[in-house]
Amino acid sequence: MLSFVTKNRFLPVWLLGLCLLPALASATPPVGSDAFAQAVERLQVKSYKEREAAVAALISSQDERVKPVLEAMLNARLFYTKKDKITVIGIKTKDGFSITGVLDQKSLGNASKSQLKKIKVNNKLRRILRAGIAALTLSDPAPEVRLSAVKQMYGKLGNAGIQILTTHFETETDSKVREEIQTLLHIHDLSSDDRNTVLKAVAALSKSLHPEVRNKLELLKDSTDQEISAASGDALKHIQEQLAFYAKVKTAFFGLSLGSVLVLAAIGLAITFGVMGVINMAHGELIMLGAYTTYVIQQLMPQYIGMSLLVAIPAAFLVSGAVGILIERLVIRHLYGRPLETLLATFGISLILQQTVRTIFSPLNRSVETPQWMSGFLEINPALSLTYNRLYIILFCLLVFAVLFLVIKKTSLGLSVRAVSQNRAMARAMGIRASRVDALTFGLGSGIAGIAGVALSQITNVGPNMGQDYIIDSFMVVVFGGVGNLWGTLIGGFSLGIANKFMEPWAGAVLAKILVLVFIILFIQKRPRGLFPQKGRVN
Amino acid sequence: MFYMLKGDRGGQALLLLLSIAVVLVPVLNLVVPEGHALHVSTFTVTLLGKYLAFALLAVAVDLVWGYMGILSLGHGAFFALGGYAMGMYLMLQIGDRGVYGNPDLPDFMVFLNWQEVPWFWQGFDNFWFAMIMVALVPGLLAFVFGALAFRSRVTGVYLSIMTQALTYALMLAFFRNEMGFGGNNGLTDFKDILGFSLQSDSTRVALFIASAAALALGYLACRAIVVSRLGKVVVAIRDTEDRVRFIGYRVDHIKLAIFTFSAVLAGIAGALYVPQVGIINPGEFSPLRSIELVVWVAIGGRATLYGAVLGAFIVNYSKTYLTGAAPEVWLFALGALFVLVTLYLPNGLAGLSKKKEAAA
Amino acid sequence: YAKGDTIKIGVLHSLSGTMAISETTLKDTMLMLIEQQNKKGGLLGKKLEAVVVDPASDWPLFAEKTRELIAQEKVDAIFGCWTSVSRKSVLPVVEELNGLLFYPVQYEGEESSRNVFYTGAAPNQQAIPAVDYLMNEIEVKRWVLAGTDYVYPRTTNKILKSYLIAKGVDEKDIMINYTPFGHSDWQNIVADIKKFGSAGKKTAVVSTINGDANVPFYKELGNQGVSSEDIPVIAFSVGEEELSGMDTKPLVGHLAAWNYFMSVENKQNEEFINTWHDFIKDKKRTTNDPMEAHVIGFNMWVKAVEKAGTTDVDKVIDAMVGIEVPNLTGGTAKMLKNHHLTKPVLIGEIQEDGQFEVVWQTDAEVPGDAWSDYLEGSKDLVSDWTAPINCGNYNLKQKKCLAAK
Amino acid sequence: MENKALLQVSKLNQYYGESHTLWDLDLSVIQGKCTCLMGRNGVGKTTLLQCIMGLQAIKDGSIVFDDFEIQKEAAEKRAGAGIGYVPQGRQIFPQLSVGENLELGLFARKDRMKKIPDFIFELFPVLKQMISRRGGDLSGGQQQQLAIGRALVIDPKMLILDEPTEGIQPNIVHQIGDIIMQLNKEMGITVLLVEQKLPFARRVGDYFCIMERGKNVATGDMAELSDEIVQQFLTV
Amino acid sequence: MSALAKIRETFRRDQVFDFVNKQDYSRVDTSHGQILYVEDVSVSFDGFKAINELNFYIEVGELRCMIGPNGAGKTTMMDIITGKTRPDQGSVWFGQNINLLKMTEPEIAQAGVGRKFQKPTVFEHHDIFENLEMAMAGNKGVWSTFRARLSSEQHDQIASVMEIIGLSDCAKQRAGALSHGQKQWLEIGMLLMQNPKLLLVDEPVAGMTHQEMDKTGELLTSLAGEHSVVVVEHDMDFVRSIAKKVSVLHQGSILAEGSMDEVQNNQRVIEVYLGE
């Protein structure tokens, strides 16, 4: 197979170049080393339109050096020297770039930024580059690479592209890649003039959820040919049913993920407020500290962004926890038995924390990077893909909940915490070191808030105000679930998330939120102590 | 009539100060020439007027929180509704002086391509109707919300968070442009009230006097409640709600009455506030704003009405002063003030004077 | 300088609360400009003094602080505000007390005041050219107009919608979506955009999403695999400053339309950036469009004061019109009769390093238009603060000023 | 070692704000015996016990337990030192189950036992039945039993009981009497008992101590508690 | 004047409480001699049957003692009568015409059912005088409460009740600062002020000295006759000293009913309750 690929290597590539830019296909393009050099030089032009043509010419040149040039260009690493206009690939170094000539592929040593001029790409060019690279990777030995190359070609195929795919299809051994190519070819067949081909393609694609299939079928439905119209109508109906189903699944997933964010934000509060009874207005700021910790950790280990998040979790727990303990020792300790006063003091603390962060880190948002393993999505089918960051956050949320639940319900710390919160004096008379328990518990709740901050840094902005965005929702979740009940917080958060997401499509984001609030207000009339009320005889 | 001030040193002082201010401030502003050392600038008059409106709001909060024990995190909503009612009146007074020169429609409605004033704006061109609405709208909302919540015996933090949800929902709703209240920009660019230009010094002084009078009356009304037997029952409800039921009081009715009354006061405060600051926008509904109100009361001293007034003045004055004098660090100062008062003055600033009284 | 005699300049930008994130930089910019001017010997032989206050993202407080600045502090000009609502709140006060306000942010238009100079872009200096670019260069056929639910996006989208329809775009191909301030969960909306964009026509998002909501929006785009190559997003409120708080890797290729980019290579700009870095003592700090607006506004004011020979507000207002100062992108900004500027419009693509790369720009400066030509009711209006018209909303048809004040 | 005082309170003064509640109070509780503290309502019995437990701040005076001065120690230390406390009004943790209420006592134990000793359930079978019910749901009497059980779990050297028979059905009152005596006599636990019911006090007590207006006015052997004294200090 | 006579004077409602008559609370119809009917009442909590098909009746003017083991359901029964707990089944009538199960706690209290709680609950931040003032019978609507002013008779009435409960010396003391026993008395005082037709008294003498117990007993017996009184108590001496008729509650239903002697000698009662 490999030999075949090598033999045919250039033909499909330039064809693809043609198919991408049909306008240029009129003349037979030059081929070979000279053509490559010419094309490379043409890249230096000012206008994007002309550069597009240069790229097409480059691809058509069928030179072996094309692929690295395209890749460099895509990654904004292709330059030319200001002095002698040599096109080079630059690798960023400490102070400037180490550059390599494109034509002779020889290193030209280092150059400073001011000596180089970048060969700019825009959106449209990037698209072309990517397709070009994809075509070049169709012969890659790794099936995953080929698969993604094929996937790149959706919507970008011309007749020539079909030819390449058809040729490649015969030699392709990987079943997944074959399937994908098959789908692409069928989609192409849908626009065929031959009604049998069309009908066959419709039948073959009637299960495909790819949007392009739908768009094409949509057109075919209005066809004058009764049979085609009926067949595509049926296929479309089936597809639409499927899509509707997956849309629901997707919404549910969105709901779960919003819910998990709510739960994460609220769960620390479920401890400090729910169990200890401190109306902790600084909770949001503790979340914020966790997020900033993530930022700092990333600054400290820029080489290991993937790892940084894992390091940030314990770090954020410690930082927020320590701040929490400090707050408890300095302020809250004096306020037990005066729950409303805690609101006042923690409100003050939240202002102070915000301003502190603003002073240290500036009022601007900080950029927290998303590690590779958390970006992208898990594609279940073309209609349903679940984003990794959300998936991880849902899992993370459940994990945090489980750990916390065990700590509170099963450990002696948990028992002491509950005892102290219910009757401080008596707990002390039972030999429980109430002040230590308080500090630890508050630290625990705060630490969990910090962990939530790590998660939130992955989906929203990290700035001095971020805490305020979550404090209201957090209280809402804890109260809705039932104060003092961890399950309540979990179920409450998830149900609010899901309710919100199911309402959003027909009510819009704003109205959905209002409706959820109204719902909570009415719900509390029915159950004045939340979803899972704390039961028991009241005196 | 002043029996209710018996033993209320703070209240006596407050009313005395208010009467002095009502006489002195206009004289110092309108009669004493500018540049004279004793001249009180219109800026100061308006500022004081704003504080007075806030003080009335704080008194309203104190009544339900300090005395009845309902930590309302939604009083900002009642304040804002009163403010909007006033704002709607003022808006319709602009007439054709708006940017589009439309004699009937406020600018934002012209912009939204509305053909006529929506039904819920009808009548607001009439001052008295608007004034009734200032009391009625917040009162009605409080009544409906309270009737539901108190009957269902929603108490404690549950109630607090529900009031917060209420104001939050209203905030989101008023932010919506379709609501017909000007969206995020709210109502602004007012020209005159009852035919008097809002920009003239005498109108501003008049508004100041109106605010002072409203505060005095509001204070006396609250005081009358507090010293009556009803006031004692209200405090009992705060301490042991259940027990009050068993001696035959309808706790839900009492709570509802006080809550509604307090909401009306808040609405009036809002109506006084708007013409003096010149804008009302959904930001007033923001939950954090309502929390701030509670903080004023706590700083001043809960369950002493004059403490609430004191707190409103101190916190807002600090804010005015510090945002100008120490714009970079004022949040530290304010935050520290909150923390320190909580720690060292559990009864707020009013507690300080009480201690002194006791010591003397 | 003449001893003890200073010219006061009010700086009215939120240093706390939600808007601090954007406005603090502008306060620093003003401080820098004033310091520089003093180094040059002040103005009219007097020293300039900045009076900084913090209106704390609280709109009524903006009005109060303005009153304090003008009435108590007796400042000669105020540079400030960011949000429209803060400007609306301040407007009656500056008019009442005859103050002078320089407003540096792009805004929705539909307003003109004698006492305000709008140094940011009007919709025709940002939105319309941006759409033109997408339509002509990227061949976009389907449009998502996504914004935060407040006046600026509403107005802009309204203008854009009628503009697009005038250009032959089918209503079906326009999707409008509004979200609340600080919206943080974009899953549905991004999924909807993705769906809307999968109909086989080239689709783009025109984003008037404001402030903090942008970060989660772009993150969600990245995670759901909506790349700039499939569905580019062009934003009017995302600048270098905002990008510095985002992970820009997944955003490369998305667009923004401004009148200034930090990346523009030009001597003036380089100088400005260097001064800024020296002043703020942080080489990594970015510059952005509203900063440029303040630079232009401040320079114009200085010129006008010198021309008038006094800081008297009325005289300065009259002197302002027609003043020209170089902008930072190599052109010239001229103050028009409607108190708006001429500005070049630049379209930039986001780069990995958090900068924009200009991919398109107007051939010449575009004059700012206070009243949009694409809206009923406002297309007949012009603003002209010079004699003989001398009003902000002169109706060309009725030949008179509305709202004779 | 016959009459060694396990607990010695001397010159104790306590104030509630301005009001002076305990005046130079002395009290000694003899090791291994049961001392009965009596007095009318409001004379300060509960207050005294709270001072001993460290739940109420004292102005001055000393409290010596087991040869250590404990008046400066935190409340939790005193429990650890071996004082079990059954407060007036029971003070059950209402949201904890009966089992958890009892388990709390284990923390203060020296021997790190992890299981509630069986004899508790032998003494109070009802606690076993209701082991997983919330403490707050129990009836008044059941709560009282729980409170005593809980104090016993910490394996105390001395047990302080504040009106333990209040609200308890007669046969159990009797039993509690038996239990106190059993703990006292057989297990050697010293007992300090506040009790209003004279017959009960007479039955279980070895010594009595009568308070009036925050002062200790009469002490002695229970046998010496004459009707005269009762008349003088315990009737209204 | 002896304490007893004072109370009689205090409770001459035709004179002191004449305004009560004006109220339109449907008056209790006790023409059949019964004031309280508890029939077939059951209630369970999380599956635990606390009251089990309970039946009993109280006559007008009767003083009834209820005894029974801890957890028998005595307090729960009072909770049901006063509206705090809703039973799963059964009916509770006050006189023949008032269905208590349809009423809220304040309505029941206004109709004439007063209660003293097992754990004394008073208004801790009010002084003793105010506690009593608030409990005083009268129109308790919002507006009337706001307008209410103490007449001198009412003043005297409060003073006399304070005398009875022995707290005259500390009229201005915060109720929260009272000792346990004092709170008990204050609660009894509040009950007196309410002047109910039916008094439910849960463990009134817990924590009281012997003499105070006697005083309480005397007070309760003096109230009986004009009022109906239900007393729950564990102190047998006390019960013996006041009781005419005793009901024994066990596991949520009546185990025995009769005179003190009968009950005392009932084998089952001895077994589950009295001991020995």
Ligand SMILES: Nc1ncnc2c1ncn2[C@@H]1O[C@H](COP(=O)(O)OP(=O)(O)OP(=O)(O)O)[C@@H](O)[C@H]1O
């Ligand atoms: N928290 C408190 N604040 C102020 N005074 C109090 C407080 N608790 C009790 N007192 C007062 O202290 C005195 C003693 O109260 P204490 O509870 O110790 O009495 P006691 O002897 O236990 O009475 P009883 O037999 O009724 O339980 C009483 O007069 C009471 O009023």
Ligand SMILES: Nc1ncnc2c1ncn2[C@@H]1O[C@H](COP(=O)(O)OP(=O)(O)OP(=O)(O)O)[C@@H](O)[C@H]1O
């Ligand atoms: N809310 C509740 N939840 C669960 N169980 C309850 C609840 N209320 C009461 N019980 C149970 O019902 C039973 C009866 O309680 P009740 O308080 O009526 O007893 P009692 O007769 O008053 O006892 P005592 O004499 O000890 O006061 C007890 O076993 C108690 O645990």
Ligand SMILES: [Mg+2]
């Ligand atoms: Mg006691």
Ligand SMILES: [Mg+2]
């Ligand atoms: Mg009971």
